[in-house]
Amino acid sequence: MVHLVEVESEVAEYLRTKLGDKLFGVATPKKLRVVVRVSSDAVKSCIRAIQEKFGDVHLTTITGCDLGEELELTYHLHLYANNVHIMVKTKVPKSEPKIDTITDVIPGAVLYEREVYEMLGIQFIGHPKLERLFLPDDWPEGIYPLRKDWRPEGLK
């Protein structure tokens, strides 16, 4: 078996050389986990770079979170080659929530991007079908339930 710590630093080192100044930071907080912070226009190139070097990638999900002024996206990737879990984190401003789609590099991301779009209102540029997924059809436009400024009615 490969020595585990080496696997993570290999991934971290590779991304550092590949992404240059688009990369804001790499951390390995836990065994088999790498957290990468990138600028919002570098997500796709980051995933491409990972695919080039490590082969097939499994996208577990995309987590969106409202941090106040910014919206944070976390792409959870699993590498089949060495079982590392990579969290690609990026932030988009709430005033202009736009990011490129990754459905052309990972087709399995279709539903996750739709969910983030309807729950947090992030536009995925180039998504084949950016429509409602979970919310009812008569849900008002422009109201995003997972943003912190929305509270369910009737609750304290």
Added chain:
Amino acid sequence: MRLPAIIKETFSNLFRKPATVKVPIEEKLPPAPGYRGVPRVDYSKCTGCGLCARYCPSFAIELITKDKRRYPVFHIYRCIFCHQCVEVCPVKAIKPTEEYELSTDRPSDLIIKP
């Protein structure tokens, strides 16, 4: 042609007792020891600290004030029988029971009050 493996099993089942039990007409199956049933509170022990109400996941416990003291009131119809209240009570005032037959025609039966 070989007979499919299921045929033998099917025929042997014709001569077996049914696996089901006619509850409650014929028999009653007792729950396993330690079954999580209705929580019953002993008000003489309770100190009114309110921890059970704070932790109850289904908001089934309401704190009321009576004679200058706080008491928990259990709305059993909301209870999910998780026994979190049993676990957090610092004076062990809440006793777990194995009661599970709760249907009643009087809703007040499902509220435990002091």
Added chain:
Amino acid sequence: MSTIDLILGPQHPAFKEPERFLFKTEGEIVVDVEPRLGYVHRGIEKAFEMRNYIQGLYLAERICGICNVAHTLCYAQAAEEVYGVEVPPRARYLRAVIHELNRIHSHLLIIGVAAELIGFDTLFMLIWRDREIVMDLVEMMTGNRVISAYITIGGVRRDVSPEFIEKAKKMLTKLEERVKYYRKVWIEDPIIRARCVEVGKLSKADAIKLCAVGPTARGSGVNYDVRRHRPYAAYDEIPFNVVLREEGDVWARVLCRIDETLEAINIVKYALDHLPSGDIRVKVPIRPPPGEGVAFVEAPRGELLHHVYSDGTDKPYRWRVRTPTYANIPAVCHMFKGCYIADIPAILVSIDPCFSCTDRVTILDIRTNERKILTWTQLKKMFREFRRPKA
């Protein structure tokens, strides 16, 4: 040939995630499919933000009743990462035991349902009868047949007695014999083979591309099992095999589950034999430090993820859950393309989407503009009486 729209749902298959599928069909063949999810979206992710960590544990358990242990385990692991606590060894083993018992019960359930859907009611009844063995074990161990409320943040809530271990091993040996017999039936029975082999094909490349998880992916030969590849609980110390099949059809996916059930029985026996002594839980305070926690668990249906942001208050700031059926939706949509209408139930059940039985189907015939509404029973009947044309 003109296409016909066929709408399945919305009161459809999954009770966790009911879906409406719009099938575009040409004659008997499905050419395209479009899912519409969210009919019972309960806003659980928002609800987590309004409960404290302990209350959230029981809410997580109710995301899915069938794989409730997987959800509490994943929840607890994510929370433990935020709290920074280590679970005692005995609790780690007990977690593996209950997790596998839950897997056995969930797999037997879906194998039974799959048998029922191909018209094999006898097998369905027999499997569900034997499933009672594991339900009784769960009741003895946790205090309830289904909703176990067993795992908590920092450990487990009850210990097991030596008598339980003895009894469990005896009952599991009995169950193992039965499951081996069902495996034989599933492999040999000509009716099952006729209905399931080469139906709903998913190739390995597609399974990877569409991010399929769990037995759906492993039935296509994708070697990914969180228990093996990113071990949690006691899985780094328990020997077990990852079940892989290369065929990638309905038959292989169900067989994968049968084999996993057998593996799970072995895991439970091994874990009960090698149970370390010591504490079963560590207490945690009501407020965790600020931070972030991610946990993965191999639920019966596949990889499950819980992701939590904590801001240092007693309530989580954001809680993200990704259930396995959701991940398999793109894959199942792909499987539908090119299949017969009558194969739809079998393909859907092969990803294990928690079937409920109150579904309706609308068949809209564009040419005659005639609208037919079929109940689930009628569709099932149609499915049972359907004969595949000889290729």
